[in-house]
Amino acid sequence: MAEAHESPRRIGEVIRQARVLQRRSQKNVAAALGYHQSKVSRLESGRGTDDMRVLRAMAQELGIPPHKLGLAPAPSSRTTAVAEPEGVHRRTFLAAGITALGAASSPAAIRDALVQALLPGPTLAAASVPRAASDVASLRNRVGATRRLFHTCDYATLERVLPGLIADLRCASDDGKIDAPTLSGLLATAYQTATSLLLKQHDQGSAWLAVGRAMAEAERSGDPVVLASSVRVQTHVLAREKHTAQAVTLVRHTADQLSGSYDRRSPKYLAAVGLLLLRGVTASSRGGDRASTAEFLTEAKEVARYVTLNQPDAWANFCQTNVALHEVSALVALGDAGLALQAARPLTNRPIPVPERRAALWVETARAHSQLGRLADGYQALRMAESCAAQDVRRPAIRHLAADMAARDHRRTLPELHRFSHRLGVPA
Known part of the structure; x- marks a missing residue:
């Protein structure tokens, strides 16, 4: 009973995007359904979409809501919860320890819950989200899971889970049962993630609030890795607001204290320093400062010789490929479009496991x-x-x-x- 307004081409595009987002090949999906690869290829091109039996099987396999394929009426706007991204169920990361999913009724309510979680005093999330396990291992797993959601661009789910996570971290801090510096480090990372998400949404006002909380917790943690990461997101906020000179100065000041002895540093330390330097690349190139851009790139390439963290489940995303991606972005910002395309060409054939980085290229x-x-x-x-x-x-x-x-x-x-x-x- 496919609805008339659901064109075959649109249905095919929904199927293709769902498959690609799950990083599955046509052959893999076809094998799971007992079809030949050509069947999936035909569907994605908009052919054969009148076969309701095949569409139902495809919807179930790829987790696509039936109405996206014209198999059911579109849900009423009054009863629809926050839409799943492109109809894809995010099964992979929900099992990674995120147990405090808030059931917000609208995107506006979700945004309000996140902003409320950033304010001093009791949070709305603390009252509206059931408390999850608050031992340090569970909290650390949940913080890591939010990082994975960001790297895989599942922003809708991320915005839902962050308020509950921040509320639980703050409650755990008040309980005093977990080492305070450890909790401050986890809270700083959660606030960093909130800052990055809000910047993606161009909500600079709330991003300033989030990064302020991140910096305060980072200083309490006493961990140079956490501090470097918080400085990085603060630099991002500054650059977004066109305070590029201040952003460059902040990166340079912090990096000078952390650079050197790369062969004796931990992967997390190196990734934090490397990502901070890349934020310097972004800020200086947006400000038209070619000399600083070159300096930051050179140092980032040196750090990348000693570390590779380029998986969606990594604590951070830093490697030689990420440095190369930032070089492309810097060339674009500096107006060197031809050079940017030359630099981008070899990267299009290079495996880039993190979806957010692939999309950025x-x-x-x-x-x-x-x-x-x-x-x-x-x-x-x-x-x-x-x-x-x-x-x-x-x-x-x-x-x-x-x-x-x-x-x-x-x-x-x-x-x-x-x-x-x-x-x-x-x-x-």
Whole structure:
């Protein structure tokens, strides 16, 4: 009973995105369903979507809500909970220790709960979310799970779980049963994650609040790794607000205290320093400071010789590939679009396990093409970014990029670009 407004092409695209987000091949999905790979290929191209039996099997295998494939009416806006990202159930990471999922009734309510969790005093989350296990191992696992949600761009789930996690960490701190510096380190990481999420959503005001809490807890922890990570997100907030000179100074001051003896440092220490240096690359390139950009890149490459953390379940994401990605981004920010595309080309064939980083590569490629007026190539790059991390493409910065590209297509020679922009909710 597929609804008429669900076009075969749209259904095929939903199936393709669900498969890609789960990092499964057409052959893998086909084998699980007992089909030949060509069956999945045909469905993703919009052919054969009138077979309800096949669509039901596909929906069950990939965790796609039936209404996304026209198998059921769309839920009423009054009863729909927060939409699953592109119809994909996030089964992989929910088992990683996140047990305090708040049942917020709307995106606005979810955002309010997160902001409330950042305020001093009792949090709404503490009253509305059942308390989960508060031993240090459970709390550490939950903090790590939120980092994985961020790396895999599952921002909807992340925004739901952060208030409960922060509330439980703060309650555990008040209980006094767990070592205070340890809890401060976990709280700082949770606040860092909240800052990064809020910046993705262009909520700079709340990001300032979150990063202030992160810095305070980082100093209480006395852990240089946690402090470096908090300085990194504070630098991000500064750069986003165009305080690039202050951001560069902050990175340089902190990195000078942490650099050196890389062959004797732990992976976490090296990753924290490396990511801090990469934030310096971003800040200095946005400020047009080529000399500082080159200095930070050189030092980051030196750190990357000693550490590789490039999996979605890693504590942080730092490696030589990530350094190369930031070099591409810096070239785009400096207006060197041709050089950026040259630097990006070999990376498109390199395995990048972290979806957020894969999407970033294609977004920067799209920006470079856009700078050169290659709107068709820019559109294709954005589609690649969407296939890597659908929610990431729906954040404000990318939506504005798509709208700008569509607006510059005055003769509407790229109808697919206009449809894409309209689908993101920002028609030119």
